[in-house]
Amino acid sequence: MTQPTHLPADSAGADPALGKARATAQPRRGRRNPLLGLAVALGLLAAIAPFSYTLRLGIVTTLTTALLYAVVASGWSVLGGYGGYLNFGAAIFLGSGVYAAALLNDRLGWSMWVGMPVAALVAVLVAVPVGVATLRLRGFFFAIFTLVLTSLAQVLVLDTDALGGALGVYTQAPSSSPRGLAALFYLTLLALTALSTVVLFIVEHSRFGYALRAIREDEDAAAILGVRTSVVKLRGLLIGAAFAGLAGAVYAFRTGYVEPAGTFDVSFSLDVVLVCVIGGLGAWYGPLVGAFLVVLLEQWLRTSVPDLHPFGATIPAEASRIVLGLLLIVFALYARRGIAGLFRRVRGRRLEV
Amino acid sequence: MTQLAQNIVNGLALGCVYAGFALGLSLLLGILGIVNVAHSAMLMLAALVYWELVNALGVDLLIAIVPVLVLFFLLGLGLQRTFARRMEREAESTVLLVFFGVMVVIESLAVMLWTTDTRNVALGYLDGTLRLGGINLPASRLVAAVLTLVLFGATYVFLTRTLVGAAIRGLAQNRDVAAMAGIPVRRLSLLVFAGGVALAAFGGVVLGMTLPFSPQEHVRWLAWSFLIVIVGGLGNVASTLLAGIALGLVEVLVGSFLSFQYTYLIIYLLLAVALLARREGLRGTPARTL
Numbered sequence: 001m002t003q004p005t006h007l008p009a010d011s012a013g014a015d016p017a018l019g020k021a022r023a024t025a026q027p028r029r030g031r032r033n034p035l036l037g038l039a040v041a042l043g044l045l046a047a048i049a050p051f052s053y054t055l056r057l058g059i060v061t062t063l064t065t066a067l068l069y070a071v072v073a074s075g076w077s078v079l080g081g082y083g084g085y086l087n088f089g090a091a092i093f094l095g096s097g098v099y100a101a102a103l104l105n106d107r108l109g110w111s112m113w114v115g116m117p118v119a120a121l122v123a124v125l126v127a128v129p130v131g132v133a134t135l136r137l138r139g140f141f142f143a144i145f146t147l148v149l150t151s152l153a154q155v156l157v158l159d160t161d162a163l164g165g166a167l168g169v170y171t172q173a174p175s176s177s178p179r180g181l182a183a184l185f186y187l188t189l190l191a192l193t194a195l196s197t198v199v200l201f202i203v204e205h206s207r208f209g210y211a212l213r214a215i216r217e218d219e220d221a222a223a224i225l226g227v228r229t230s231v232v233k234l235r236g237l238l239i240g241a242a243f244a245g246l247a248g249a250v251y252a253f254r255t256g257y258v259e260p261a262g263t264f265d266v267s268f269s270l271d272v273v274l275v276c277v278i279g280g281l282g283a284w285y286g287p288l289v290g291a292f293l294v295v296l297l298e299q300w301l302r303t304s305v306p307d308l309h310p311f312g313a314t315i316p317a318e319a320s321r322i323v324l325g326l327l328l329i330v331f332a333l334y335a336r337r338g339i340a341g342l343f344r345r346v347r348g349r350r351l352e353v
Numbered sequence: 354m355t356q357l358a359q360n361i362v363n364g365l366a367l368g369c370v371y372a373g374f375a376l377g378l379s380l381l382l383g384i385l386g387i388v389n390v391a392h393s394a395m396l397m398l399a400a401l402v403y404w405e406l407v408n409a410l411g412v413d414l415l416i417a418i419v420p421v422l423v424l425f426f427l428l429g430l431g432l433q434r435t436f437a438r439r440m441e442r443e444a445e446s447t448v449l450l451v452f453f454g455v456m457v458v459i460e461s462l463a464v465m466l467w468t469t470d471t472r473n474v475a476l477g478y479l480d481g482t483l484r485l486g487g488i489n490l491p492a493s494r495l496v497a498a499v500l501t502l503v504l505f506g507a508t509y510v511f512l513t514r515t516l517v518g519a520a521i522r523g524l525a526q527n528r529d530v531a532a533m534a535g536i537p538v539r540r541l542s543l544l545v546f547a548g549g550v551a552l553a554a555f556g557g558v559v560l561g562m563t564l565p566f567s568p569q570e571h572v573r574w575l576a577w578s579f580l581i582v583i584v585g586g587l588g589n590v591a592s593t594l595l596a597g598i599a600l601g602l603v604e605v606l607v608g609s610f611l612s613f614q615y616t617y618l619i620i621y622l623l624l625a626v627a628l629l630a631r632r633e634g635l636r637g638t639p640a641r642t643l
Binding site for chain 1: 388390436439444445446447448449450451453454455456457458460461462464465570572573575576579583613617618621624625628
């Protein structure tokens with residue numbers, strides 16, 4: 001069940017106090033406090049903070065994107081990674097946050113800082129009916145519903161003039177140098193990433209996290225044992241939506257202009273799922289590892305590979321999405337625990353739940 | 354009065370088309386228990402292949418259907434051989450992730466080959482409109498509806514009146530018992546999966562005949578198909594057709610007094626209601642029966 005939590009970089013084990021939740025895990029030597037892993041992760045995040053002023057602007061932008069995904073994916077992972085309920089509509093909750101922040105800025109002149117909590121609240125409010133309607137059902141209904149809801153959200157915003165319609169909404173970022181702005185978004189998202197990682201860590205080691213995993217393993221059994229499954233699942237969805245909303249607020253100011261098709265975009269949802277699957281489902285550092293891997297890979301596929309011209313052919317940019325789709329299939333089939341799981345396998349640990 | 358009759362005729366024809374979209378999804382879900390999230394991407398890809406045959410190569414509208422179906426049957430065989438075979442025993446979340454990946458691959462491939470343009474199949478000799486007592490119906494839509502009805506009839510007869518069909522129903526009811534009874538479960542699964550993909554391709558042909566389509570706007574048809582499958586009951590051929598027709602009627606009748614985006618909203622709300630109320634299908638039959 002609960003594997004010891006650690007970054008690949010260190011060799012932390014689990015706290016004996018968590019032993020009762022690991023009844024099925026094999027005994028192992030050298031258990032260490034899982035907080036050590038968290039400390040290492042936060043230390044690494046703190047260590048890359050100065051990058052905002054030292055690295056090239058292009059690299060900072062890429063890293064900012066990775067951090068955006070890390071925030072949303074960590075939130076997604078609460079229900080998706082531990083509860084086993086796959087949300088294919090992360091873009092809905094991100095988009096709700098984006099639009100909330102953008103409209104408040106455009107119509108009322110609210111700043112990003114004021115917009116962020118409101119955006120999180122709006123995303124949560126959007127998530128409530130979605131969750132209530134679908135989470136009482138099992139499995140794939142939730143996945144399908146969130147997937148198709150993305151296009152509904154797109155159409156609704158597109159046809160509602162009060163929300164900007166097809167014209168979209170402009171946001172006014174605080175006036176600053178390009179470098180200062182890039183640093184602002186980078187550091188804000190870095191802080192949010194740290195927050196979401198800590199939250200995910202707490203979830204993993206709390207009764208709430210055990211309840212989610214119980215639901216993933218056997219929902220009926222969990223219900224019989226007294227887990228209030230609907231409440232737990234809804235809470236998981238709402239935590240994820242809140243983080244997506246927060247990230248959405250930053251996104252709105254970062255792009256400066258939001259429109260329906262680009263905001264409620266299925267490919268964003270795909271990226272979030274991919275980040276979590278590749279990073280590793282059910283490990284608090286999975287989304288963090290996955291976000292950097294996927295964003296850097298995607299960036300490389302988009303920019304470098306088309307220039308390679310193998311056999312004189314030109315590779316269009318869409319090819320990168322094909323690679324990502326294939327990766328999702330391969331990881332889903334052969335490496336359900338993602339990179340995190342691969343590390344455990346290398347370390348000779350028990351792999352299966 | 355004529356207007357109402359016109360709306361009902363439109364709704365019936367559109368409903369048959371929608372039922373055609375959903376049949377492949379319904380069978381894969383009902384018989385193999387596979388949630389094919391890539392269904393609408395397959396529809397769209399088949400519509401594009403059909404478009405290529407008709408518009409670019411000038412193949413006859415009706416003859417072009419055959420190569421599309423054959424091609425997608427083979428594609429289904431290939432998919433099943435490579436990984437879908439594993440799907441029947443995998444956890445549901447794995448199936449969802451894999452087919453989500455398939456959807457992305459198909460969509461990106463389609464964008465690469467055909468760009469994101471919206472397309473219409475050149476209707477040629479089906480371009481006219483039939484008139485009967487003040488009621489108009491595009492010939493292409495009538496042909497699409499009739500083809501769908503024929504296909505539903507054939508599928509129904511195949512599943513209920515033939516020995517292979519009976520074996521497939523056995524497979525749907527209980528895979529292990531079916532295997533013990535001597536039913537070649539693996540070969541039948543292969544056949545059903547490839548057949549399901551070919552039926553999705555049929556949906557794509559019908560889509561190409563009746564509506565404009567583009568590589569990135571297919572998720573809407575996934576919503577429509579799922580609504581039909583959920584209301585009609587998984588794998589239930591006859592009530593899938595009824596559910597499709599009901600959806601077509603609702604869309605046309607609602608659309609006659611509300612604007613387009615509200616039709617959309619109402620159908621999504623119906624999907625939500627259907628999810629909540631009718632998981633087991635209209636007839637209240639268990640989830641996986643025929």
